[in-house]
Amino acid sequence: SPPTATTAVIVGDSIVLRCSASGIPAPVVAWQRRDGAELVSNDFKHAIESNGTLKINNVQEDDGGTYTCHATNEAGSNNATRYFDVLYKPRIVTPPAA
Numbered sequence: 001s002p003p004t005a006t007t008a009v010i011v012g013d014s015i016v017l018r019c020s021a022s023g024i025p026a027p028v029v030a031w032q033r034r035d036g037a038e039l040v041s042n043d044f045k046h047a048i049e050s051n052g053t054l055k056i057n058n059v060q061e062d063d064g065g066t067y068t069c070h071a072t073n074e075a076g077s078n079n080a081t082r083y084f085d086v087l088y089k090p091r092i093v094t095p096p097a098a
Helices: none
Strands: 006-010 013-019 028-035 046-048 054-056 067-074 076-087
Touching: 006 028, 013 076
Parallel strands: 006 076
Antiparallel strands: 013 054, 028 067, 046 054, 067 076
C-alpha cells in the first residue's frame, strides 16, 4: 500500500518533493523511483537541488508512484518515501453504440 503522505498532480504540471537532511559530515542526497532507478539531475525532466529537493517537470501518467530520498554520509544512511498520484482528464474507453 502507498505511504500515507499522498499528493496529487495534474498531467503536464510540475511537482516538488522536498528532502532536507542533516548530519556530520553533511550527507549526500539521492532520489530513486519505485522501480529502483536512481534519478539524475541532468535533463529537463528531473532537477535535484543542492538542498535535496527533487523537481519533476511535465509530469506524465507513468511518473506517479513512490519516490525515495536517500541521505548518506560516512556514519550511515537514512531514507524517506513520498508518494504521488497523477490526475488526467477522462478518456472515452468505449464509445457510444450507434
